[in-house]
Amino acid sequence: MSFPARRPRRLRRTPALRRLVAETRLGVEDLVAPLFVREDVDAPVPITSLPGVVQHSRSSLVDEVGELVDLGVPAVILFGIPAQKDATGAGASDPDGVVQVALRDLRDRYADRIVLMADLCLDEYTDHGHCGLLTGSGEVDNDATLERYAEVAVAQAEAGVDVCAPSGMMDGQVAAIRAALDGASASHVAVLAYAAKYASALYGPFRDAVDVEIADGGDRRGYQQDPSNLRESLLELRLDEAEGADMLMVKPALTYLDVLARARDLTDLPLAAYHVSGEYAMVHAAAERGWIDGDAVALEQITSVVRAGADMVLTYFARSLAERLQ
Numbered sequence: 001m002s003f004p005a006r007r008p009r010r011l012r013r014t015p016a017l018r019r020l021v022a023e024t025r026l027g028v029e030d031l032v033a034p035l036f037v038r039e040d041v042d043a044p045v046p047i048t049s050l051p052g053v054v055q056h057s058r059s060s061l062v063d064e065v066g067e068l069v070d071l072g073v074p075a076v077i078l079f080g081i082p083a084q085k086d087a088t089g090a091g092a093s094d095p096d097g098v099v100q101v102a103l104r105d106l107r108d109r110y111a112d113r114i115v116l117m118a119d120l121c122l123d124e125y126t127d128h129g130h131c132g133l134l135t136g137s138g139e140v141d142n143d144a145t146l147e148r149y150a151e152v153a154v155a156q157a158e159a160g161v162d163v164c165a166p167s168g169m170m171d172g173q174v175a176a177i178r179a180a181l182d183g184a185s186a187s188h189v190a191v192l193a194y195a196a197k198y199a200s201a202l203y204g205p206f207r208d209a210v211d212v213e214i215a216d217g218g219d220r221r222g223y224q225q226d227p228s229n230l231r232e233s234l235l236e237l238r239l240d241e242a243e244g245a246d247m248l249m250v251k252p253a254l255t256y257l258d259v260l261a262r263a264r265d266l267t268d269l270p271l272a273a274y275h276v277s278g279e280y281a282m283v284h285a286a287a288e289r290g291w292i293d294g295d296a297v298a299l300e301q302i303t304s305v306v307r308a309g310a311d312m313v314l315t316y317f318a319r320s321l322a323e324r325l326q
């Protein structure tokens with residue numbers, strides 16, 4: 001029996017050797033924490049389908065962000081749950097809307113110690129639950145929606161956001177938001193484009209978190225991407241880069257690692273991936289039954305997302321991973 005000279009197991013022999021040759025090193029700096037803030041509550045409200053995640057009150061949000069700052073997490077992304085929803089999602093662009101109030105609190109308290117991102121969409125604020133305005137016949141009106149997104153971007157910028165993150169998948173949204181920011185003396189505000197965002201069944205717990213139900217049993221397949229498509233993502237990514245996006249995102253993460261790897265080859269912009277609510281909830285549910293080791297799976301999954309090409313991962317595991325990665 002003859003052995004090949006090169007034997008890969010030599011470098012797997014001890015923890016120190018494995019650490020030495022690790023190609024991917026997940027660090028606290030890779031993490032972005034998604035946080036929910038709800039208007040008109042005095043205390044955090046748990047989200048049943050997202051164990052360990054809450055709808056924050058104004059003050060509990062400030063406390064949570066302080067802990068993330070201390071853990072070294074570089075960024076948070078805010079989602080708002082308004083007290084009132086209406087047809088145009090007025091709360092999304094109201095200077096006193098829930099996210100704008102939260103942004104001011106956080107900017108006052110933490111200055112530039114943490115990057116403040118805000119999801120930029122209407123679905124949390126509309127009574128019909130769609131990401132845009134509806135026409136008389138109930139279709140999502142792309143160009144009318146862009147005007148609303150522009151107003152939301154300006155409101156977020158005036159409240160102190162560092163990064164607007166449009167997630168509605170309207171055509172032309174990045175260009176519309178960039179123009180609105182530049183026209184409002186907010187050319188310093190960056191745009192993180194949810195560029196390749198799929199119509200995924202993995203957003204269920206998020207919709208519980210923001211109290212969204214799409215009217216008439218509807219869905220988002222008319223604007224979010226078909227999970228069958230890869231090349232379409234490359235087109236979306238290129239368009240968003242050309243429209244002026246500063247960073248690009250692929251969402252969800254694990255079911256689209258092929259998209260992420262291709263996106264990494266396609267663009268030199270910073271690349272984000274969103275490990276979404278359903279991905280988080282599945283790990284928790286299986287761990288609760290004792291079927292998997294939830295902490296180990298979380299680390300493996302988020303490491304895989306970075307290995308596939310993400311520079312940063314939006315994940316509900318941000319806090320627990322940050323605690324473990326100290």
Ligand code: PBG
Pocket residue numbers: 119120121122123124131167168202203204205206207220275276277278
């Ligand atoms: C839309 C938005 C959604 C998510 C982030 N932004 C929901 C959707 O498109 O239906 C989902 C995030 C998650 O599931 O964690 N504003």
